[in-house]
Amino acid sequence: MIKKYTFGTPFPTESVVVPVEAGEGMQPYGRISLPEEGSGFTFSYVMDADDIVYGLGEANRGINKRGFIYTSFCSDDPNHLEETVSLYGAHNFIIVSGKAAFGIYIDYPAALTFDIGYTRADELVISCEHADLDFYFIEGENAYQITRQFRKLIGRSYIPPKFAFGFGQSRWGYKTAKDFFDVADGYRSNHIPIDMIYMDIDYMEDYKDFTISEEFPDFPAFVQEMKQKDIRLIPIIDAGVKIEENYDVYEEGVAHNYFCKREDGSDFVGAVWPGETHFPDFFQPEVRAWFGAKYQWLTEQGIEGFWNDMNEPAIFYTPEGIKKIKEQVREFLPKPETKDGVWEMQGRFMNLANSAEDYASFFHNVQGEMVRHDRIHNLYGFQMTRAAGEALQKISPKKRCLLFSRSSYIGMHRYGGIWTGDNKSWWSHLLLNLKMLPSLNMCGFLYVGADLGGFGANTTRELLLRWLALGVFTPLMRNHAAIGTREQECYRFEHVEDFRHIIGVRYRLLPYLYSEYMKAALNDDMYFKPLAFEYPEDAMAANVEDQLMLGGELMIAPVYTQNAKGRYVYLPEEMMYVRFLPDGTLSREIMPKGHHYISVPLNVVPLFIRYGKCIPVAGMAECVAEVDSAHMELVGYEKSSYVLYEDDGYTRNYDLEKHSRTLG
Ligand code: MIG
Numbered sequence: 249m250i251k252k253y254t255f256g257t258p259f260p261t262e263s264v265v266v267p268v269e270a271g272e273g274m275q276p277y278g279r280i281s282l283p284e285e286g287s288g289f290t291f292s293y294v295m296d297a298d299d300i301v302y303g304l305g306e307a308n309r310g311i312n313k314r315g316f317i318y319t320s321f322c323s324d325d326p327n328h329l330e331e332t333v334s335l336y337g338a339h340n341f342i343i344v345s346g347k348a349a350f351g352i353y354i355d356y357p358a359a360l361t362f363d364i365g366y367t368r369a370d371e372l373v374i375s376c377e378h379a380d381l382d383f384y385f386i387e388g389e390n391a392y393q394i395t396r397q398f399r400k401l402i403g404r405s406y407i408p409p410k411f412a413f414g415f416g417q418s419r420w421g422y423k424t425a426k427d428f429f430d431v432a433d434g435y436r437s438n439h440i441p442i443d444m445i446y447m448d449i450d451y452m453e454d455y456k457d458f459t460i461s462e463e464f465p466d467f468p469a470f471v472q473e474m475k476q477k478d479i480r481l482i483p484i485i486d487a488g489v490k491i492e493e494n495y496d497v498y499e500e501g502v503a504h505n506y507f508c509k510r511e512d513g514s515d516f517v518g519a520v521w522p523g524e525t526h527f528p529d530f531f532q533p534e535v536r537a538w539f540g541a542k543y544q545w546l547t548e549q550g551i552e553g554f555w556n557d558m559n560e561p562a563i564f565y566t567p568e569g570i571k572k573i574k575e576q577v578r579e580f581l582p583k584p585e586t587k588d589g590v591w592e593m594q595g596r597f598m599n600l601a602n603s604a605e606d607y608a609s610f611f612h613n614v615q616g617e618m619v620r621h622d623r624i625h626n627l628y629g630f631q632m633t634r635a636a637g638e639a640l641q642k643i644s645p646k647k648r649c650l651l652f653s654r655s656s657y658i659g660m661h662r663y664g665g666i667w668t669g670d671n672k673s674w675w676s677h678l679l680l681n682l683k684m685l686p687s688l689n690m691c692g693f694l695y696v697g698a699d700l701g702g703f704g705a706n707t708t709r710e711l712l713l714r715w716l717a718l719g720v721f722t723p724l725m726r727n728h729a730a731i732g733t734r735e736q737e738c739y740r741f742e743h744v745e746d747f748r749h750i751i752g753v754r755y756r757l758l759p760y761l762y763s764e765y766m767k768a769a770l771n772d773d774m775y776f777k778p779l780a781f782e783y784p785e786d787a788m789a790a791n792v793e794d795q796l797m798l799g800g801e802l803m804i805a806p807v808y809t810q811n812a813k814g815r816y817v818y819l820p821e822e823m824m825y826v827r828f829l830p831d832g833t834l835s836r837e838i839m840p841k842g843h844h845y846i847s848v849p850l851n852v853v854p855l856f857i858r859y860g861k862c863i864p865v866a867g868m869a870e871c872v873a874e875v876d877s878a879h880m881e882l883v884g885y886e887k888s889s890y891v892l893y894e895d896d897g898y899t900r901n902y903d904l905e906k907h908s909r910t911l912g
Contacts, residue, residue, distance in 0.1 A: 249387045250397060253280075255289060256380035259614075259624055261357050263659030264384070265403040271385060277350055278372075280383070289379035291352070293372045299346035300790060301364050301372065302391055302778065305339025305691035306656070306668055308332050311683050311778050311793045313342065317366035321359040322626050322655040324562035324602055326670035326704055328677065336560060336669045337656040338626035339691040341398060343391045344372065345780075351386035351394040353401075357624040357657065378623070392774075392781035395690045399772035403662045405694040406637070407769050408723075409648040410897025411480055412553065412695070413762050414443025414872040415719075415751050417737055418728035423450040424463045425470055432479050434739040440748045441755050441870045444650075445474070446555065446728065447483040455522035456490045458497055458542045471550035478871035482553040482650060483546060487561045487632055488518060488525030497542065501526060506535045508610045508621065516610035518563040527561050530631035531612040531624070539632075540639025547643055553650025555667070556636060559629035560655045565600040568609065573600060629655025630663075637663030647898050652724065658691050665695025665724055673702025673733070678715050679808045683793055685722065686781075689774040694765060697724025706734035709741040710810065713750060713850050718806040720754040720853055721798055723765055723775065745830070746851040753828045753853040755869040759877040763893040764799030770904050775799060783820040792818050801863050801890070803856040807848050814847035823856040824884055832868065834883060862888040864911055872897075882912045 251271025278293035295301070301313045308328065309316050320338035328335065340354040342362065354360060356376055363373040384401070388394035399405075417431055428445055435442040453459040460467045474481055489497050489507070501507050507526035508516045515526050528539050543554060573596055580589050607625055611618040621628075633653040640649040651664035660666075668684060671677040681698040688696045700719040701712040707729070716738075719725045729736045738747035754761075768775040777797040779789040795805040795817060805817045825837045825844075830851045839856075848854050857863060862884025869875040877894055884890075889912035893904060 250401060251385045253383040253385065255383065256378065258355060258380050258382045259357055259619070261355050261627055261657065261659060263355055263657060264382075264401050266401050268384065268401065277348065277385070289376050289381060291374040291383070293344065295344065295365060295370050295372055296346045296348075297370070299344050300391075300780070301342055301344055303339070303342035303351075303687055303690055304362065305341065305658070305688050305693060306335050306337035306666065306684060307339070307687065308335060308680070309683070311686060313362070314365045315369075317361065317363045319359055319361045320626060322560040322629060322657075324558065324560045324654075324669075328669075328671055328680065330676075336629070336654050337666065339656070339658050339687075339693075341658060341691050343394050343690075345391040349388060349390050349394060351384075351388070351398055353384040353386070353398060353658070354381055355384065356381035357626045358622060359625070390781075390784045392777065392784070395774065395781070396772065398690070399692060402658055402692050404772060405661050405692050405769045406651070406664050407648060407766070407900075407902065408650050408665065408695050409552065410762060411443050411872045412650040413723060413758055413765070414725070415441055415754060416444035416446055416482065416726040417442060418446030418448065418699075418726055419731075419735070419737070420448040420729070421450065421731040422448060423461075428470075428474070428481070431737060432474060432477050434737055436477060436870070438739045438744045438748065439870060440738050440744065441751050442479060443871050444480045444482050444553070444726075446726065447481055449484055449486065449521055451483055454490060454492075455486065456492070456495055456497070457485055458545050468549040475550065478873055480552055480650075482555060483551060484555050484557050485543070485636070486521060486557050487559040487628070488520040488522060488527055490522035491517065491524045491526060498526065500538070501528060504534070504538070505613075506532070506538060508612060509618070510610055517567055518561070518606065519565050520558055520562060524567070527610070528632070528635075529612050530628065530635050531614050531619075536631065536635035536638060540635040541643075543636055543639055544643045547640070547649070552647075554636060556629070556633050556651070556653040556664070559632045559653060560602070560625075561628055563602055563606050566606045566609070569600050569603060569606060573597065626657045629653050630657040630660035633660050633664045646900060648900055652695060656693065661692030661694070666693055667724060667726065667728075668696070668698045670703045670730070671699055672704040673707035673711055674705065675711060675808055675810055677702060678711070678718065678806070679794065681715075682718060682796065682806060682808065685776040686774065686778045686796060689768070689776050694769055694775050695723045697722040697726055699726065699728040701727050701729060701736045703728055703730050704733065707736045710850060712736055712738070712741070713746060714807050716747070716750045717853050718804075718808075720750065720757065721761065721804050723761070725754060749828075749830050749851055750853060752868050755872070755875055756828070756866050757863070758869075758872065758875050759866055759880060759892060759894060760799070760801075760863045760890075762897070764801075766893045766895070766902065767799070767904070770902055779803070779818075779820055786820045788818060789820045801858055801861040801884070803858065805846070805854060805856065813849070814845060816843060816845050817856075818843050819856065822859045826855050826857055826883060828853045834865070836883070857884040860885050860888055862890050862912060864890055864892060880911070888912060
């Protein structure tokens with residue numbers, strides 16, 4: 249049962265696609281207060297000692313969000329510390345699960361804070377500055393059931409082409425055709441499976457969107473040559489458009505008033521990688537159509553996938569910000585050395601990027617009305633990716649295209665997936681990756697993944713292998729690293745066979761993983777779930793934060809600590825422990841319900857098959873096209889069967905009934 253309560257004049261975010269009946273009053277759960285007409289909004293609820301709070305999608309900390317405070321405000325912050333309250337997405341859906349179970353979705357695109365037992369241990373307080381929002385209240389039997397209702401409300405999740413379930417290599421800094429061929433050869437010659445190589449900003453000419461640097465004199469031929477190796481190139485597209493005379497995207501945008509405006513009507517300027525840029529005003533349908541159509545320039549050259557970056561939007565600085573800081577420096581200069589102001593100056597420089605002042609200084613044209621950016625900030629990445637998604641649907645109505653974004657809001661999940669931004673080569677971020685997955689699924693984001701091995705900082709062989717062993721299961725499986733960090737392509741480490749094996753397991757599981765992804769997408773269901781969603785009566789399962797259910801058959805329990813030889817797992821029921829061994833064989837062991845220690849060498853991918861179930865396992869393949877789903881082995885309990893969904897992997901003709909068959 250879903251009820252909607254409207255306050256003030258909500259911004260039409262288009263995150264919800266199904267009409268919902270208006271509710272009256274807030275009984276019996278929680279209390280809403282609107283201190284004064286036209287001012288802030290607060291919802292508060294006294295939590296039971298045992299209540300668990302799920303949700304918030306791309307957010308920090310645990311599966312159970314209780315015990316901390318989170319702010320939905322899409323932020324380009326490369327330091328995901330334990331105290332970080334905002335990441336790149338804004339996903340305002342939570343579920344309180346205990347004696348009572350209810351879900352809340354707050355459709356509000358400006359900064360919104362969820363204080364979940366932070367200020368007061370037993371109090372949930374959701375608050376924001378302006379009481380202009382839609383408040384959805386969802387009642388149901390349990391958290392899983394509430395999630396299913398919510399997912400119906402927000403529409404079907406994005407479905408990528410099948411090749412996007414292969415492994416991808418990325419690194420910020422690949423510049424020349426040779427750089428890319430070296431990566432392709434590094435993988436192919438070592439027989440480590442791969443399907444995609446990502447092109448970061450250096451493929452462009454001066455970081456200008458929809459240009460290609462002179463390093464690629466015949467880009468279509470280059471794309472084809474890679475395709476002959478069964479490798480797709482996936483270029484990045486940034487939100488900011490370089491200000492440069494004679495650059496078509498810039499000139500067209502200025503001529504048609506397609507860019508975000510300052511209050512005085514001039515085009516807003518923000519500096520990002522290309523230097524000074526303008527930001528397309530993706531809230532205007534014409535701008536979406538215009539910018540989206542630009543992707544065709546690349547699809548015509550053979551490109552079949554994109555990642556949209558910097559679309560919070562990230563702003564390094566603005567001319568106004570620089571001007572102000574220069575004045576402050578002038579004031580600072582005559583002061584005596586060692587005295588006062590040093591820290592203050594440092595802080596000022598650090599706070600130049602992504603400043604609240606800048607976000608309050610530009611406007612979007614929403615149906616003729618100028619809306620200040622910070623009032624709808626969390627929708628910018630959504631609208632950019634929507635522009636691409638809508639256009640790609642037109643450009644290629646039959647064929648799917650790979651698309652994912654850094655920034656997002658609920659609703660964007662219909663147009664593309666997300667990667668979780670600039671993590672670090674830290675063990676804690678491997679665990680954070682794991683914990684975030686079911687929350688993302690709750691909010692509709694199914695095609696998701698983190699930078700495996702870690703983006704910032706230097707990785708280690710062990711961390712990368714362990715992280716890949718989680719990545720085997722995430723729909724987006726990509727190794728990505730920042731410029732200046734240790735090179736982390738798999739073939740750069742000793743005993744390459746371990747990497748070949750771990751990534752190989754992904755390809756052996758691919759028919760199953762794809763099938764479960766498609767079922768989740770087509771049924772508005774989850775691909776990853778917390779254990780408690782499958783075993784709601786099991787009090788022990790409710791506390792498990794480092795294992796996940798995957799699809800209908802699996803439980804995964806990755807190793808996430810340095811030097812560990814294995815780990816403890818909790819089995820909510822009898823399961824079959826399966827290990828993919830380095831020699832290509834599998835070990836199987838029935839384990840009873842309860843706690844166990846499992847040993848997991850670095851070159852082993854562990855998984856658990858649920859009681860009475862089985863999964864199909866294919867033979868080795870080095871790319872998705874090579875995976876042979878006609879000859880698969882069923883692994884799991886005897887006399888069980890599995891319904892495999894399998895379509896051509898590239899058309900948009902999804903059909904659960906037509907494309908399913910029972911194995912076993
Ligand atoms: O300011 O394009 O999250 O994946 O490698 C950094 C360079 C801009 C941020 C993305 C990251 C990408 C990087 N970008």
